[in-house]
Amino acid sequence: MRIVGLTGGIASGKSTVSNLFKAHDFPVVDADLVAHDVLKKGKTGWKKVVSAFGDDILQPDGEVDRPKLGQIIFSNPEKRKLLNRVLAPYIWFGIFWEVLKLWMEGFKIIVVDVPLLFEAKMDKWTKPIVLVWVDSETQLQRLMLRDSTSEDDAQNKINAQMSLDLKKTKADLVIDNTGSLKDLREQFRSILVIVTKPLTWTEFGFSRRGVALFLLSIVVGVLMYFQRSLYTSSL
Ligand SMILES: CC(C)(COP(=O)(O)OP(=O)(O)OC[C@H]1O[C@@H](n2cnc3c(N)ncnc32)[C@H](O)[C@@H]1O)[C@@H](O)C(=O)NCCC(=O)NCCS
Numbered sequence: 001m002r003i004v005g006l007t008g009g010i011a012s013g014k015s016t017v018s019n020l021f022k023a024h025d026f027p028v029v030d031a032d033l034v035a036h037d038v039l040k041k042g043k044t045g046w047k048k049v050v051s052a053f054g055d056d057i058l059q060p061d062g063e064v065d066r067p068k069l070g071q072i073i074f075s076n077p078e079k080r081k082l083l084n085r086v087l088a089p090y091i092w093f094g095i096f097w098e099v100l101k102l103w104m105e106g107f108k109i110i111v112v113d114v115p116l117l118f119e120a121k122m123d124k125w126t127k128p129i130v131l132v133w134v135d136s137e138t139q140l141q142r143l144m145l146r147d148s149t150s151e152d153d154a155q156n157k158i159n160a161q162m163s164l165d166l167k168k169t170k171a172d173l174v175i176d177n178t179g180s181l182k183d184l185r186e187q188f189r190s191i192l193v194i195v196t197k198p199l200t201w202t203e204f205g206f207s208r209r210g211v212a213l214f215l216l217s218i219v220v221g222v223l224m225y226f227q228r229s230l231y232t233s234s235l
């Protein structure tokens with residue numbers, strides 16, 4: 001099995017690239033969706049966050065007011081660390097669970113879209129790592145436009161993450177999304193060629209078929225061993 005890591009910075013274009021993967025029938029695990037699920041009312045993640053941040057972050061219906069929590073954590077590094085610490089195990093498990101379900105369905109290539117792939121040290125589980133890079137001015141403008149936020153708020157969110165230039169040094173493949181959507185689609189085509197290369201032996205070994213073949217060879221080996229010992233004892 002090949003787990004392709006898709007990462008980038010806030011508003012660098014990960015969802016846009018993830019939609020291109022989906023359009024080519026790749027299964028995509030979205031860490032933001034996993035995080036939203038973990039924060040749903042009544043879930044353990046929700047309970048931990050409420051006890052760490054208090055009832056003030058809740059809406060009248062008891063769900064977490066995500067924009068409000070966002071305002072707190074993006075303007076306060078200590079609070080951000082606290083939220084990350086509280087939620088990390090649940091997000092990690094949620095992603096693992098989604099990957100496992102897709103593995104059981106027999107998918108050989110799975111894309112995981114994790115904005116904080118390097119920050120959360122999940123990069124060691126994915127290969128190759130595709131980074132959606134964008135220059136800082138374009139990132140700021142796109143973030144302000146998409147979320148209708150002020151420059152200060154947008155910059156705080158960008159500063160809350162590892163810089164895209166540093167991420168670039170750690171990634172295997174880089175998509176420069178500073179240009180048009182047409183440029184992006186062209187680069188995506190080259191990425192697709194690399195991502196869909198035949199599986200290596202190790203990747204095959206971790207695929208559902210590889211594991212089935214391994215188990216089958218153990219069963220056959222054990223049967224042959226018993227057959228042989230029965231034969232020799234009957235002589
Ligand atoms: C802070 C929250 C409540 C804001 O929710 P909201 O719906 O407004 O934003 P959304 O979840 O769509 O996130 C938007 C983007 O913000 C960035 N981001 C989110 N959390 C963090 C964080 N802790 N540190 C840095 N950047 C973050 C990511 O680039 C993400 O793609 C939410 O993002 C959250 O629960 N974050 C903590 C969980 C987490 O680490 N998520 C990232 C998955 S790896």
Ligand SMILES: Nc1ncnc2c1ncn2[C@@H]1O[C@H](COP(=O)(O)OP(=O)(O)OP(=O)(O)O)[C@@H](O)[C@H]1O
Nearest residue numbers: 009010011012013014015016142146179180181184
């Ligand atoms: N090449 C492009 N040209 C113009 N606009 C773009 C381009 N790529 C993405 N956008 C726009 O930029 C914004 C951010 O893109 P997108 O939502 O894909 O980023 P993201 O990395 O998934 O963000 P987040 O981290 O918040 O989830 C969106 O409004 C999207 O439509």
